[in-house]
Amino acid sequence: MRLAPPSHRGGVPWPRGRRHYRRSCPKAEALVRAEVKKAVVKNAGAGAGLIRMLFHDCFVEGCDASVLLDPTPANPRPEKLGPPPRASPPPTWSCSPARTLHRPLPLLLLRAGPPCLGLAAVRHGRGAGEPPAEANVLARRVLFASDAALLSSPATARMVRANARLPASWEKKFARAMVRMASIELKAAHRGEIRKNCRVVN
16 A cells, blocks of 8 residues: 555645655655554555545545544543444435545446445455456446446446456546545644554544
8 A cells, every 4th residue: 555645635734745754754655554454464454444444434524544543531522432434325325525536436436336335245345366357347246236237327337347457447547537536635743643543642
């Protein structure tokens, strides 16, 4: 997993590119990458869990890791104690958050619908030796009705065929969309802090 601090949208300067910690903590990126890699090797769902956590964190209150905070006397009801995300999208799921990601709605549609889907969406992902998801859609061998519906629209059917022709095409688009999303309302300089313990403020 590559960690790249993106530029900040809200006017407060944010370090561009990687290697932001090259002076204060030169091994920061390598350490984080190694730990994430170890976690994913041990549990393949860990990577999906981190991506899901980033999605929910960034759309709740900017990318400030507030979803990790434990309850305290000053904040007895942190986000982690709130109601869990819906296990499945409601019939009127809003596409407005998706539009924030610079047109990634097709990306969400092309992989089992909105990101509020539960564990079934993670289990539906491709494992070793399985054909690409697009090939299954084109062969009409899918788990979700939302996947089957992709071929009912000329626009999404075109995207499915394009992704099937270009291996890893969807993954690259998804990675770019996640990096863009990670720039939403970043807390930088005087507006934030680097926590010594992710579960509590310093």
